[in-house]
Every structure is written in structure tokens, then in C-alpha cells.
Amino acid sequence: MQVTETLNEGLKRGYDIVITAAELDEKVNAKLVEAQPEIEMKGFRKGKVPMPLLKKQFGQRLMGEAMQETIDGAMNKHFEDSGDRPALQPEIKMTNEDWKEGDDINVAMSYEALPEVPEVDMSAIAVEKLVVKADDASVDEALASLAETAQDFDAKDGEAEDKDQVVIDFLGKVDGEAFDGGAAEDYPLVLGSGSFIPGFEEQLIGTKAGDEKNVEVKFPEEYGAENLAGKDAVFEVKVKEVKGPKAAEINDELATKFGAEDLDALKGQIRERLEAEYAGASRQVMKRAMLDKLDELVSFDLPPSLVTAEADQIAHQLWHEENPEVEGHDHDKIEPTEEHTKLAERRVRLGLLLAELGQKAEVEVTEAEMTQAIMNQARQYPGQERAFFDFVRENAQMQQQLRAPIFEDKVIDHIAESAEVTEKEVSKDDLQKAVEALDDE
CATH class of the missing domain: 3.30.70.1050 (Trigger factor ribosome-binding domain)
Known part of the structure; x- marks a missing residue:
């Protein structure tokens, strides 16, 4: 040869x-x-x-x-x-x-060829980690929201309104044929909860007990069950009861409904959950700052094909965000702008760098982490969780989409171990502003 x-x-x-x-x-x-x-x-x-x-x-x-x-x-x-x-x-x-x-x-x-990625002195990276403590006002606000979710419903006369609960039997059909997971009896549905396919709940507003109605909807293009994605469906619905919401009292009885011993224990759990949410938001701010520092520290040639592919994807995604009425992808090619290309270069550069750092640190995504990621996504498709699991298992590209952010976060954790991370206590509002600033960049 x-x-x-x-x-x-x-x-x-x-x-x-x-x-x-x-x-x-x-x-x-x-x-x-x-x-x-x-x-x-x-x-x-x-x-x-x-x-x-x-x-x-x-x-x-x-x-x-x-x-x-x-x-x-x-x-x-x-x-x-x-x-x-x-x-x-x-x-x-x-x-x-x-x-x-x-x-x-x-x-x-x-x-x-993939470029040689230069060594990075991770100890030269200095970032702030914003720390927010959950105050009593935030806990009380969250407790009031929690009480809303625990509200009871009493039977009412008249038409169903937004926030009312309707007890329904339904049977879903596509092309006149019933499909798996598309039927239930005595199902309690809170109108406006967003728990059903977009457009379903709105069509039940104004119905009364005893009404029968055909609800016409379209499954989302990205629906987990491939045989239903993008399809028009008709649900034959029978409204059996209409119930109005009844505010739950904030007391020890409410606390026991959520598995807490008493109201003080429930408040403690809420405080922990809020601080965990604040920590998650703070991590996103710190991660962006860390990526900015990495981007400043490294410079190397980038494969033009990877940059072009990434710029095309960015341009395509942003175009659809600006034109939400266009659901399909049979439109003309969206030409990336200079700004799209610049962002693509950053993403490719950081992607190659993080991949190199992760490989050297032997970072791996475990099966348990993948399973958890799939479960989190599957919750978006109630009643079709099993179909979503099967879809992911048979789709290598979808698996990679779920694996990539987990891998990236684990590499960020690895970098943080060597970087200089300074904690700074701030208010909830300051953290919110920092998070909003991420979207503006």
C-alpha cells in the first residue's frame, strides 16, 4: 500500500x-x-x-x-x-x-483533522459562585403556591371555567383508530394545568356535566411516540362532573398531605428545596463565567466543517424560534449570519476543549445518569413514557443529545475542583438578574 x-x-x-x-x-x-x-x-x-x-x-x-x-x-x-x-x-x-x-x-x-487542543492551567480560572439563602418571605410565598396545588374541588353547577376540575371519560383516535394510552375513565383534569396536549384543555372550557364533545388536537412534532408525532387526533370526551377549586388551609394537616410531620417541618423542606433551586441557578451563572474564562484562555484552529454545521444549526433553530407558526422543516435554507458563525466558533472551540479535558480526566456518563435523564424527559409525555423510552433506546442521536449536557456538566465540576471559586452571598433578586443576563448575551 x-x-x-x-x-x-x-x-x-x-x-x-x-x-x-x-x-x-x-x-x-x-x-x-x-x-x-x-x-x-x-x-x-x-x-x-x-x-x-x-x-x-x-x-x-x-x-x-x-x-x-x-x-x-x-x-x-x-x-x-x-x-x-x-x-x-x-x-x-x-x-x-x-x-x-x-x-x-x-x-x-x-x-x-481535529486540532491539537492546548493545555489549560485550570488554577488560573477565577469565578464567583453566587449564594442565596431562602428568607421567610420566600418560604411563605412558596408555601402558598404549594397550598394551591393541594386545593380540593367541590362539585358546582354551570359551565367549566379555567382552573376548574372536570372529571372525564375520553377515547383518542388517529385516522379513526384508537391508539394505546389514549383512553381513560373518571380522569380528573384541571383546566389550564397544561397536563394534556396543547389545545385539549381549552376546548373543555364552557362544558357542563353530561356534555359530550369531540376535542380535535394535533400531537407535537417532537412527541415521544413516533407513531403519533405530528398527527391529527380526535378525542371523544364525556364530561361527568365539573368541580370548582377550594383553597387549602395552611396548617399541620396540609403538611401531612406532603409527607411532613407538621407545618414547621414542611417549611424546612421548602427552604431546602428553594436553596437547591437557587444553587442550580447559581451554577448556571458560574458555568457561563467559567466558559467565558476558558474561551479567553485558549485559541486554536477549528475544523471549518464543524463550524459551518454548528452555524447552520444555530441559524435554523433561531429562525424557528422567531417563526413558531412554521412547524415543518421543508422551508428554504436559513443562511447563517456573521453573528451565528461567531457563536458557532465559540461553541465548537469550547466543545472540543471540554471533550479533551473530559477525556484526560476519564469523565464518563453512567447508565444511572442516562436513565435519570431519560426519565426527566419522559415526564413531558404523560401516558407515553414507555414509548419515549423505546424511542430513545433505538435513536443514537437522541441518546447523544441527552448524554452531552451531562458530560459537559461533569467536566465543569472537574474544572471547578482546580479553579479558584469564591462564594458571594447575594439576594434572590440579584441572582434572578444574573440569570436573566445569561439570556441577553
Whole structure:
């Protein structure tokens, strides 16, 4: 095998690879020798068919397989010898299209190599960690909101209003056929809770006990069950009762409903939960500051293909956010702006850096962490959790989408262990402003 470099410009690489006819013939012969003991042919005992006859009978059939394996082997050996890591799948093209048996194989290979990522002195990174303590007013506010969720409902006459509870039987159909998970009896649904498909609850406002109504909705394009995603559905609904909300009293009895011993214990739990939420928000602020510091510390060439792909994705996503009425993706290509490209460069640079730091630190995402991430996503699709699990298990891209942020957060934790992190106590409002500032950047 001969390898000749044809391009070495920045991260772009090009090579001509010549695989001799002798190498290819050797590969075919090896395959025939491996298969010979199991081959039977009229006039010969099993395993005793002469090699020339085998080659005449099966050589052509094995040639394509041998060519592909030889080219793959040549490519892998090149990366092993050169130490290059391709940013994307290399482009492979056979250049002697008039090839015939007995000729050498000429292959052109091109790719963009991943850059060498420089070492980072993580001790040179200094960031603030905002700390917020939950005050009594915040606890009381959260307690009042919790009491709303524990509210009771009393039967009422008249039409159902927003915040009322309706007890319903329903049967969902797509194209006239009922589907799994689309039916229930005596289901208590609070109107305005957002627990059903968008558009479902609004259509029940104004109904009364005894009413029957066909509710027409469309499943979201990103719905977890692939057989329902983007489909129009009709739910046959029977309203059995309409109930109005009744405020729950804030006392020890309310506390026991939430598993606490008494009201003071419940307040303690709320305080802990609030401070955990504040800590999560504070972490996002610190993470952005840390990424900004990393971005200032490192500079290296970026694979153009990765930057282009990321810029296209950013432009496409932002366009859909600005045009929410367009649900499909059959629109014209959205051309990225200079601002999109600049953001893409930052994301690619930091992505490569974090991947390198994570690899060196042997950071891994555990099965338990992946399962938890899938469960968190599945909660968005009540009644279809199992279908969502199956969808993720069969979709490598979705798995990567869930794994990537977990990996990134674990690398950030690793960096924080070496960085200079200073705690600063601030108010809830100051933390809120810092979080809002993240969206403005």
C-alpha cells in the first residue's frame, strides 16, 4: 500500500492511496481459505474443493467485500500511523473508475483533522459562585403556591371555567383508530394545568356535566411516540362532573398531605428545596463565567466543517424560534449570519476543549445518569413514557443529545475542583438578574 499526501493546509488533509492488486488478491485468497472447510460442491467432499475452483466460483462475489475491507483497513492504518483524528467521516473516492480485476486500486481520501487542543492551567480560572439563602418571605410565598396545588374541588353547577376540575371519560383516535394510552375513565383534569396536549384543555372550557364533545388536537412534532408525532387526533370526551377549586388551609394537616410531620417541618423542606433551586441557578451563572474564562484562555484552529454545521444549526433553530407558526422543516435554507458563525466558533472551540479535558480526566456518563435523564424527559409525555423510552433506546442521536449536557456538566465540576471559586452571598433578586443576563448575551 502506498500513501501520498496531496493536501496539508490548516486542518485540511488529502491523500492518494494505492492498494496493489497483489494485496487485494491476498485478501480474497484469505477469505477463501477461511471459508474452504465449510464449502461443499458436487464431485468433492466437504472442505476438499480445490482453491482454483473456489476462486473461479466465489472470487468475484468476494471481491467487493475485500475491496471495502482493504480500503477501510488502509484508512484506519493511516490514522493509527499519523495520529490524526478526523472531525467528520472522511470522504473516500475511488479514482480509477475503469478499474478491472488485476488492476491496482487508487483511492483519494480527504478530511479535516481535529486540532491539537492546548493545555489549560485550570488554577488560573477565577469565578464567583453566587449564594442565596431562602428568607421567610420566600418560604411563605412558596408555601402558598404549594397550598394551591393541594386545593380540593367541590362539585358546582354551570359551565367549566379555567382552573376548574372536570372529571372525564375520553377515547383518542388517529385516522379513526384508537391508539394505546389514549383512553381513560373518571380522569380528573384541571383546566389550564397544561397536563394534556396543547389545545385539549381549552376546548373543555364552557362544558357542563353530561356534555359530550369531540376535542380535535394535533400531537407535537417532537412527541415521544413516533407513531403519533405530528398527527391529527380526535378525542371523544364525556364530561361527568365539573368541580370548582377550594383553597387549602395552611396548617399541620396540609403538611401531612406532603409527607411532613407538621407545618414547621414542611417549611424546612421548602427552604431546602428553594436553596437547591437557587444553587442550580447559581451554577448556571458560574458555568457561563467559567466558559467565558476558558474561551479567553485558549485559541486554536477549528475544523471549518464543524463550524459551518454548528452555524447552520444555530441559524435554523433561531429562525424557528422567531417563526413558531412554521412547524415543518421543508422551508428554504436559513443562511447563517456573521453573528451565528461567531457563536458557532465559540461553541465548537469550547466543545472540543471540554471533550479533551473530559477525556484526560476519564469523565464518563453512567447508565444511572442516562436513565435519570431519560426519565426527566419522559415526564413531558404523560401516558407515553414507555414509548419515549423505546424511542430513545433505538435513536443514537437522541441518546447523544441527552448524554452531552451531562458530560459537559461533569467536566465543569472537574474544572471547578482546580479553579479558584469564591462564594458571594447575594439576594434572590440579584441572582434572578444574573440569570436573566445569561439570556441577553
